[in-house]
Amino acid sequence: MATGTVQRRRDMALGSGAELFYDTPLEIVRGDGVYLYDRDGRRYVDMYNNVPCVGHANPVVVRAMAEQQATLNVHSRYLNEGVVTFAERLAGLHHDGIESVVFSCSGTEAVEVAIQMARIFTGKRGLICTDATYHGNSELVGSLTNVGHATKQTGEIRGFPFPERYRPLQEELSEEELCEAYLARVAVAIESLKTAGTGFAALIMCSIFANEGLPEIPSDFMSRVTDLVHREGGLVIADEVQSGYARTGLWWGYEKTQFQPDIVVTGKPMGNGLPLAATAARREVVDTFRAEMDYFNTCASTPLQAAVGMAVLDEIERMELLKNAAEVGARLAGELESRVDLHSVIGDVRGCGLFISVEMIKNDAIREPDAALANSLSESLKDKGFLVSYSGRFNNVLKIRPPLVFSHANADEFLGAFDECMDGMRA
Amino acid sequence: MATGTVQRRRDMALGSGAELFYDTPLEIVRGDGVYLYDRDGRRYVDMYNNVPCVGHANPVVVRAMAEQQATLNVHSRYLNEGVVTFAERLAGLHHDGIESVVFSCSGTEAVEVAIQMARIFTGKRGLICTDATYHGNSELVGSLTNVGHATKQTGEIRGFPFPERYRPLQEELSEEELCEAYLARVAVAIESLKTAGTGFAALIMCSIFANEGLPEIPSDFMSRVTDLVHREGGLVIADEVQSGYARTGLWWGYEKTQFQPDIVVTGKPMGNGLPLAATAARREVVDTFRAEMDYFNTCASTPLQAAVGMAVLDEIERMELLKNAAEVGARLAGELESRVDLHSVIGDVRGCGLFISVEMIKNDAIREPDAALANSLSESLKDKGFLVSYSGRFNNVLKIRPPLVFSHANADEFLGAFDECMDGMRA
Numbered sequence: 001m002a003t004g005t006v007q008r009r010r011d012m013a014l015g016s017g018a019e020l021f022y023d024t025p026l027e028i029v030r031g032d033g034v035y036l037y038d039r040d041g042r043r044y045v046d047m048y049n050n051v052p053c054v055g056h057a058n059p060v061v062v063r064a065m066a067e068q069q070a071t072l073n074v075h076s077r078y079l080n081e082g083v084v085t086f087a088e089r090l091a092g093l094h095h096d097g098i099e100s101v102v103f104s105c106s107g108t109e110a111v112e113v114a115i116q117m118a119r120i121f122t123g124k125r126g127l128i129c130t131d132a133t134y135h136g137n138s139e140l141v142g143s144l145t146n147v148g149h150a151t152k153q154t155g156e157i158r159g160f161p162f163p164e165r166y167r168p169l170q171e172e173l174s175e176e177e178l179c180e181a182y183l184a185r186v187a188v189a190i191e192s193l194k195t196a197g198t199g200f201a202a203l204i205m206c207s208i209f210a211n212e213g214l215p216e217i218p219s220d221f222m223s224r225v226t227d228l229v230h231r232e233g234g235l236v237i238a239d240e241v242q243s244g245y246a247r248t249g250l251w252w253g254y255e256k257t258q259f260q261p262d263i264v265v266t267g268k269p270m271g272n273g274l275p276l277a278a279t280a281a282r283r284e285v286v287d288t289f290r291a292e293m294d295y296f297n298t299c300a301s302t303p304l305q306a307a308v309g310m311a312v313l314d315e316i317e318r319m320e321l322l323k324n325a326a327e328v329g330a331r332l333a334g335e336l337e338s339r340v341d342l343h344s345v346i347g348d349v350r351g352c353g354l355f356i357s358v359e360m361i362k363n364d365a366i367r368e369p370d371a372a373l374a375n376s377l378s379e380s381l382k383d384k385g386f387l388v389s390y391s392g393r394f395n396n397v398l399k400i401r402p403p404l405v406f407s408h409a410n411a412d413e414f415l416g417a418f419d420e421c422m423d424g425m426r427a
Numbered sequence: 428m429a430t431g432t433v434q435r436r437r438d439m440a441l442g443s444g445a446e447l448f449y450d451t452p453l454e455i456v457r458g459d460g461v462y463l464y465d466r467d468g469r470r471y472v473d474m475y476n477n478v479p480c481v482g483h484a485n486p487v488v489v490r491a492m493a494e495q496q497a498t499l500n501v502h503s504r505y506l507n508e509g510v511v512t513f514a515e516r517l518a519g520l521h522h523d524g525i526e527s528v529v530f531s532c533s534g535t536e537a538v539e540v541a542i543q544m545a546r547i548f549t550g551k552r553g554l555i556c557t558d559a560t561y562h563g564n565s566e567l568v569g570s571l572t573n574v575g576h577a578t579k580q581t582g583e584i585r586g587f588p589f590p591e592r593y594r595p596l597q598e599e600l601s602e603e604e605l606c607e608a609y610l611a612r613v614a615v616a617i618e619s620l621k622t623a624g625t626g627f628a629a630l631i632m633c634s635i636f637a638n639e640g641l642p643e644i645p646s647d648f649m650s651r652v653t654d655l656v657h658r659e660g661g662l663v664i665a666d667e668v669q670s671g672y673a674r675t676g677l678w679w680g681y682e683k684t685q686f687q688p689d690i691v692v693t694g695k696p697m698g699n700g701l702p703l704a705a706t707a708a709r710r711e712v713v714d715t716f717r718a719e720m721d722y723f724n725t726c727a728s729t730p731l732q733a734a735v736g737m738a739v740l741d742e743i744e745r746m747e748l749l750k751n752a753a754e755v756g757a758r759l760a761g762e763l764e765s766r767v768d769l770h771s772v773i774g775d776v777r778g779c780g781l782f783i784s785v786e787m788i789k790n791d792a793i794r795e796p797d798a799a800l801a802n803s804l805s806e807s808l809k810d811k812g813f814l815v816s817y818s819g820r821f822n823n824v825l826k827i828r829p830p831l832v833f834s835h836a837n838a839d840e841f842l843g844a845f846d847e848c849m850d851g852m853r854a
């Protein structure tokens with residue numbers, strides 16, 4: 001069946017407007033490692049999908065999934081050792097202070113649990129988040145999107161400007177002064193919640209501000225904002241759905257940006273495509289949540305989630321993907337950084353393991369964001385067989401976030417294609 | 428490792444208070460068809476779990492899952508014909524007026540989508556639900572639990588007393604008058620929302636009021652309440668997470684209770700254990716939602732969900748499970764009904780395909796609910812190798828809801844054990 005026909009059927013069956021990537025959408029039929037294949041057999045290097053972290057169609061994950069589903073897959077109100085072992089193993093990957101785990105089926109659900117935990121534990125309602133974040137799609141979690149950072153805000157949520165040095169909150173400040181300026185905005189947000197009577201329950205943030213465009217964070221901001229939150233009686237929720245699971249070359253983004261959250265949310269890569277997410281915290285936080293909420297999630301905390309989740313951890317370890325993410329990521333980021341001086345439209349390159357942002361701008365003097373260029377570059381790279389996307393506050397940041405099995409050879413292939421695109425633009 | 432040790436490790440790893448069934452929890456290690464097996468090899472007839480609808484470890488589902496995960500499992504922003512075909516097939520199982528589908532990973536997520544659809548489509552916020560329902564665990568969906576049915580309520584949600592004939596809202600009314608009395612309470616709830624300024628978006632209800640205890644509904648209530656909701660400008664959301672997918676002997680609970688919802692939520696049995704849920708509605712409702720919300724759910728609407736979802740539908744059809752649910756369910760309910768006159772503690776038996784409620788009471792004169800008896804009966808049946816649970820407004824209703832592959836022979840086995848338990852009580 002022609003791809004156009006599939007798209008028309010899709011408009012009817014899933015509703016028109018269900019998002020598709022690219023001007024001419026790709027019809028993908030097969031995946032293998034870091035590669036995706038379309039219906040015509042054309043191969044693409046996947047540099048976007050973080051979910052299949054140990055590779056598309058990873059055979060160890062397939063086997064674990066099939067064997068467990070053929071043995072037992074049942075809800076969590078019977079004892080099952082596999083589920084317990086997986087929770088222990090996951091907690092063991094965290095620093096001290098993260099001891100117990102609540103499983104769910106999506107990042108959105110895991111953020112819901114985190115917020116409920118924080119509200120129950122603190123007895124307060126108010127939340128703060130950045131002005132350019134996305135944490136999920138339920139009514140509560142979706143309300144953290146596009147909150148802005150005006151100092152006058154109402155309701156139970158306050159936004160603050162995300163910390164960055166490329167387009168800083170105020171010009172001509174030292175790094176220390178800039179850090180202070182951002183901290184002051186967080187303090188204003190917390191104060192506003194307290195004045196409004198909702199009180200302050202938690203600050204939620206991605207540990208590397210992935211959706212904000214992976215900004216360079218003023219030194220010490222993360223540890224200092226954590227101290228500020230704690231002084232004000234709140235908890236810090238780290239959304240590690242994108243930054244966790246070896247993405248940065250460390251297990252957790254919070255290790256990269258050096259702070260200690262109270263609650264950690266993980267999702268996307270945990271199941272290599274099986275819906276699987278988790279909220280982890282100190283035992284007393286989880287116990288309080290369990291006591292108050294009687295939380296149950298039918299298809300979560302199952303033997304299937306546990307078996308697949310452990311196979312993913314096994315594969316990350318066996319293939320040494322932390323090391324791979326650190327080394328391939330650092331080299332690719334370095335190569336791209338060396339292009340900043342060659343092309344005035346590349347404003348900045350920021351890397352964090354196998355997560356790299358390339359800031360596209362119209363003019364290197366005023367750093368005007370160029371979303372159209374990021375989009376057209378993504379289209380051109382697709383035509384050359386490389387799948388990337390774009391994000392950031394202005395949608396002008398090329399987003400490179402491949403499966404963790406992405407190799408040096410893949411990086412070389414990509415750099416060739418990237419250079420062709422950039423040279424083509426200049427021509 | 429001893430079961431007690433697993434339980435202690437679980438308290439630490441998952442938080443103490445994570446719910447377990449039975450005074451001495453079962454440690455389940457294997458499933459096969461309608462049977463579950465504990466670590467000592469003891470066999471149980473599963474009469475509780477609706478998720479493994481085509482049987483625990485169903486080999487057709489296992490194969491579909493493994494083959495798809497070994498081929499492709501990727502998010503929904505590329506075209507994939509399997510996902511479209513599954514959505515078409517699901518919509519095709521519904522009556523006219525349900526045309527397009529939004530996939531998600533849990534019933535909670537699917538209810539979130541349904542509510543967002545109704546609110547966007549109507550431009551109003553207010554919701555009504557019964558006073559003894561449960562639709563999920565997010566902040567929004569969880570707020571539909573325990574709303575009560577007082578006529579003075581605030582916020583965006585109003586409860587109404589669920590319709591029933593066993594403990595009717597008012598005594599000594601004809602069925603027609605009782606239906607009117609319940610409808611009047613729904614009208615009060617809608618009016619209260621309108622007066623409060625939130626407006627009325629939707630009524631959400633399980634099509635057979637499963638959590639309410641599967642009540643006998645006054646004739647015509649469901650179609651008349653649907654008409655009332657529509658006259659007031661709202662939409663009817665049918666929660667078919669428990670009542671759908673052949674459970675009642677028909678594809679949908681709304682066919683059994685004879686009304687036409689605007690939005691239908693399905694979940695638990697769709698993936699036989701794979702997290703998979705859906706919200707289906709008229710195309711214009713879904714299109715409006717797509718246009719407004721830009722809804723994306725990373726691990727939903729995937730080739731894996733589609734392949735497993737279609738395998739489950741294939742198996743329901745191949746094994747003629749609608750017929751099985753209707754026939755085995757009717758006979759088992761009939762046999763249990765014949766015990767009402769034999770045991771004064773059995774107040775009522777209500778069946779709806781392979782979903783059967785047995786109302787346990789202290790005294791057949793005033794029908795005082797006996798939750799302790801329902802609990803002890805559930806424990807005794809477990810000791811005899813049969814897994815059931817209990818629910819209802821007073822937790823006194825034995826809940827029988829086996830995988831759809833439950834057979835006449837299983838029913839006979841169960842009736843023997845049930846009679847022994849009842850005779851034991853009298854002794």
